Amino acid sequence: MDLKQVEKISKALGDPYRLKLMETINKQQDWLQCSIIIEMFDLSQSTVSHHLKQLLEADLLISEKDGRNCKYKVNKEVISGYKNFLTQLEG
Amino acid sequence: MDLKQVEKISKALGDPYRLKLMETINKQQDWLQCSIIIEMFDLSQSTVSHHLKQLLEADLLISEKDGRNCKYKVNKEVISGYKNFLTQLEG
DNA sequence: TTAACAAATCGATATTCATCGATATATAAA
DNA sequence: TTTATATATCGATGAATATCGATTTGTTAA
Numbered sequence: 625m626d627l628k629q630v631e632k633i634s635k636a637l638g639d640p641y642r643l644k645l646m647e648t649i650n651k652q653q654d655w656l657q658c659s660i661i662i663e664m665f666d667l668s669q670s671t672v673s674h675h676l677k678q679l680l681e682a683d684l685l686i687s688e689k690d691g692r693n694c695k696y697k698v699n700k701e702v703i704s705g706y707k708n709f710l711t712q713l714e715g
Numbered sequence: 716m717d718l719k720q721v722e723k724i725s726k727a728l729g730d731p732y733r734l735k736l737m738e739t740i741n742k743q744q745d746w747l748q749c750s751i752i753i754e755m756f757d758l759s760q761s762t763v764s765h766h767l768k769q770l771l772e773a774d775l776l777i778s779e780k781d782g783r784n785c786k787y788k789v790n791k792e793v794i795s796g797y798k799n800f801l802t803q804l805e806g
Numbered sequence: 807t808t809a810a811c812a813a814a815t816c817g818a819t820a821t822t823c824a825t826c827g828a829t830a831t832a833t834a835a836a
Numbered sequence: 837t838t839t840a841t842a843t844a845t846c847g848a849t850g851a852a853t854a855t856c857g858a859t860t861t862g863t864t865a866a
Binding site: 692 | 823824833
Binding site: 749 | 811812813814815816
């Protein structure tokens with residue numbers, strides 16, 4: 625993982641709503657529907673969509689189309705790679 | 716570590732210069748002098764000072780006065796705590 | 807005590823980002 | 837095909853941030 629991706633991931637995690645999104649999506653056994661996420665947050669649909677996009681572009685989430693719905697889950701591999709970078713900072 | 720600190724740390728790491736600062740300071744055996752850091756970066760003294768402040772306020776760095784100089788080192792405990800939060804996101 | 811130096815702070819400016827309502831796109835249901 | 841629903845995108849706006857030069861503060865050396 626290069627510095628550019630580390631920067632992108634850090635930026636994506638540097639927002640309270642996006643942290644909550646990550647926690648919420650991770651709590652699910654499997655995928656979480658976008659429409660359910662929107663109901664859970666006190667933000668407009670377009671703003672939630674914006675935040676999900678940031679997390680997707682940082683590869684922190686994986687999304688899949690499901691009819692006219694969209695579902696998300698956490699990309700654990702990328703989080704693991706990010707943790708490896710942080711481990712270097714402890715070296 | 717609460718969400719507010721995770722957010723602060725993430726924000727602090729979400730900048731290319733600050734990531735470089737963390738790497739640079741971590742490479743040192745012990746402390747790294749501020750004046751040396753300033754020489755190494757193509758940024759004004761006030762800007763470097765600003766970035767170091769962000770990292771300090773996120774507890775990612777520890778600083779110590781040394782005469783009229785100032786020296787820094789990485790706070791490995793906080794990085795460890797941050798990694799623990801990320802581990803939860805993998806759960 | 808004065809001069810030199812290191813680092814922090816201030817004030818200004820340009821850029822980035824979060825947020826919203828409105829609109830567009832795509833899919834499913836009637 | 838028309839209508840309804842889910843999500844993405846657009847355009848605007850206000851807030852936060854990065855950056856700089858100038859100044860201030862605190863410390864050492866002359």
